[in-house]
Amino acid sequence: MRALVAGLAAGTLLLAGCTSGPDPRPTSDPSPTGRSGLDAALSRPVEDRVYPQVGDPGVDALHYDLDLTWTPATSTLDAVETLVLRATADADHVQLDLEHALAVSSVRVDGREVPASHDGKDLVVHTPVRADRRYTLVLRYAGSPEPVAAPTTRSDFSTLGWTTTRQGGVWTMQEPFGAYSWYAVNDQPSDKALYDFTISAPSPMVGVANGTLESRHDDGGTTVTRWHLDDPAASYLTTIAIGDFRETRDRSASGVPVTYWTPTDRPDLVARMRPVADQLGWIEDRLGPYPFPSLGVVVVDSRSGMETQTMITLGRTAYDTSPEVLVHEMVHQWYGDEVTPADWRDVWMSEGMAMYLQGLWQAQRDHAPARVLMARWARAEPLMRREYGPPADYDPESFGAGNVYYGPALMWDQLRRRLGDQRFWSIARAWPAAYADANASYADIAAFWSRRAGEDLRPVFDAWLLGKASPPT
Numbered sequence: 001m002r003a004l005v006a007g008l009a010a011g012t013l014l015l016a017g018c019t020s021g022p023d024p025r026p027t028s029d030p031s032p033t034g035r036s037g038l039d040a041a042l043s044r045p046v047e048d049r050v051y052p053q054v055g056d057p058g059v060d061a062l063h064y065d066l067d068l069t070w071t072p073a074t075s076t077l078d079a080v081e082t083l084v085l086r087a088t089a090d091a092d093h094v095q096l097d098l099e100h101a102l103a104v105s106s107v108r109v110d111g112r113e114v115p116a117s118h119d120g121k122d123l124v125v126h127t128p129v130r131a132d133r134r135y136t137l138v139l140r141y142a143g144s145p146e147p148v149a150a151p152t153t154r155s156d157f158s159t160l161g162w163t164t165t166r167q168g169g170v171w172t173m174q175e176p177f178g179a180y181s182w183y184a185v186n187d188q189p190s191d192k193a194l195y196d197f198t199i200s201a202p203s204p205m206v207g208v209a210n211g212t213l214e215s216r217h218d219d220g221g222t223t224v225t226r227w228h229l230d231d232p233a234a235s236y237l238t239t240i241a242i243g244d245f246r247e248t249r250d251r252s253a254s255g256v257p258v259t260y261w262t263p264t265d266r267p268d269l270v271a272r273m274r275p276v277a278d279q280l281g282w283i284e285d286r287l288g289p290y291p292f293p294s295l296g297v298v299v300v301d302s303r304s305g306m307e308t309q310t311m312i313t314l315g316r317t318a319y320d321t322s323p324e325v326l327v328h329e330m331v332h333q334w335y336g337d338e339v340t341p342a343d344w345r346d347v348w349m350s351e352g353m354a355m356y357l358q359g360l361w362q363a364q365r366d367h368a369p370a371r372v373l374m375a376r377w378a379r380a381e382p383l384m385r386r387e388y389g390p391p392a393d394y395d396p397e398s399f400g401a402g403n404v405y406y407g408p409a410l411m412w413d414q415l416r417r418r419l420g421d422q423r424f425w426s427i428a429r430a431w432p433a434a435y436a437d438a439n440a441s442y443a444d445i446a447a448f449w450s451r452r453a454g455e456d457l458r459p460v461f462d463a464w465l466l467g468k469a470s471p472p473t
């Protein structure tokens with residue numbers, strides 16, 4: 001997610017090549033039923049320490065196939081969801097998150113109709129499951145989706161998930177949760193899954209989602225699009241947008257196909273997206289090749305920006321469509337999307353590097369030394385830490401505050417100066433590649449950097465991320 005702008009003046013807070021052997025990749029669980037195509041989505045779900053009420057560690061979702069029909073005239077979503085999951089333990093039920101406004105009419109497990117109860121957002125499917133066995137659930141549901149309350153004090157959003165515009169369009173942003181406002185999901189970061197989407201909406205509306213556009217056709221006044229996401233994603237990184245969008249194609253110097261989906265009533269926004277192709281090269285020079293087959297940006301009616309995987313979702317404000325926000329959300333494709341924190345305590349793992357590279361890019365653009373910007377951030381950061389807590393031990397009601405951005409960015413800057421550019425960037429590149437498509441913990445990242453640097457960096461991580469007071473810079 002993009003940062004709120006901080007530290008424009010001293011103390012001001014404007015809220016609005018590896019040196020060691022390869023690290024072991026997280027091991028996958030064995031697959032007793034085969035279906036090797038879905039093995040890429042095997043996860044080790046945990047109960048989230050910050051938001052334990054969302055998600056269930058008993059479920060390892062592997063693939064969501066979402067067939068979604070949107071009728072703006074009645075604000076109705078009709079859905080058929082096919083979910084392949086692995087049970088992580090023996091149990092007499094499967095628990096998923098789904099907003100109560102969506103009424104489930106039928107649940108089938110491996111072809112057989114089974115009973116389900118739906119209390120609040122907890123959808124409990126009453127079927128016995130065995131540890132490590134895979135099951136295919138087909139759920140039919142319909143209703144008028146509503147966004148859910150966000151656990152944050154940020155000024156740029158207060159709700160999460162499915163959001164309807166005055167024109168009948170739709171967009172979503174859902175960090176740290178809220179995907180359950182539009183599909184039945186294990187809505188927590190430690191469970192990555194593969195996705196296919198089929199979106200039907202009245203023309204000229206068109207549905208946009210993560211991944212690559214497989215097909216688009218007009219079926220008697222209805223636009224039907226199919227999207228395929230080839231790399232597993234956490235639920236907070238999914239996106240759907242439905243509206244009157246113009247598609248513009250572009251390509252990075254490294255050959256990554258890029259698409260911009262901008263509202264047809266804002267033709268000026270296409271030019272604002274054009275820096276993406278060059279910026280992607282600037283980031284690849286530091287973090288290595290872009291980790292996914294394609295990149296897109298969809299501009300919606302929001303006032304924030306979100307690193308939704310392979311299809312960045314941006315608000316249509318001047319700041320949200322600025323080059324620095326584009327860099328920020330692109331860096332997240334490596335830090336956040338390719339490697340994802342296993343637990344919301346570690347959102348700093350994503351935001352720190354996105355903020356740091358955003359800052360370096362801004363300094364270069366402005367022909368200003370990066371240390372001047374870092375000094376400004378260092379003056380603003382202690383106040384954020386005092387107000388919202390240490391970056392890796394923050395107040396759950398203040399999700400996404402400045403503390404998870406600026407302190408961790410300053411930590412990376414300190415480590416770059418300590419290790420030197422060459423060592424620092426080689427480790428910064430190696431980390432997401434070593435944990436590609438997987439999740440990682442605080443202990444994982446601190447140990448990885450220490451091992452690659454050949455020195456124990458854990459005291460640096462602990463001081464910056466868990467300390468009540470800001471370390472000296």
Ligand SMILES: [Zn+2]
Nearest residue numbers: 001002351354
């Ligand atoms: Zn961010």
